[in-house]
Amino acid sequence: MTVTGSCHCGKIAYELDEDLPAEGMACNCSICRRKGNLHHFTTPDKFALKGSRDDIATYEFNKHIIKHHHCKTCGCAPFAEGVGPGGKAMVEINLRCVDGIDLDTLKVTQFDGASM
Numbered sequence: 001m002t003v004t005g006s007c008h009c010g011k012i013a014y015e016l017d018e019d020l021p022a023e024g025m026a027c028n029c030s031i032c033r034r035k036g037n038l039h040h041f042t043t044p045d046k047f048a049l050k051g052s053r054d055d056i057a058t059y060e061f062n063k064h065i066i067k068h069h070h071c072k073t074c075g076c077a078p079f080a081e082g083v084g085p086g087g088k089a090m091v092e093i094n095l096r097c098v099d100g101i102d103l104d105t106l107k108v109t110q111f112d113g114a115s116m
């Protein structure tokens with residue numbers, strides 16, 4: 001199955017070579033508590049961006065290990081890119097931007113990012 005997602009205006013869209021996730025992660029760190037993303041993590045080989053990187057603005061802070069992307073037009077943040085534990089490239093998917101997902105039945109795990 002292929003998972004699809006996008007920002008509100010559709011300029012940033014993607015496909016994931018995975019089944020629809022049944023679990024997500026919420027984080028209480030300084031940026032996540034403001035944005036309210038529900039995270040799912042994948043690897044770049046399973047992620048295909050549809051559209052142009054010219055439509056993406058990127059915010060970085062602290063150690064600059066995560067590229068917090070958002071759409072220049074509508075402001076939504078459907079994904080981010082970064083380096084995970086062990087130096088491995090990771091893609092964060094915001095499950096709130098994924099098509100056809102039932103957010104009310106997702107098993108959500110709380111991550112204490114604020115303490116890191």
Ligand SMILES: [Zn+2]
Pocket residue numbers: 007008009010011012071072073074075076
């Ligand atoms: Zn947009």
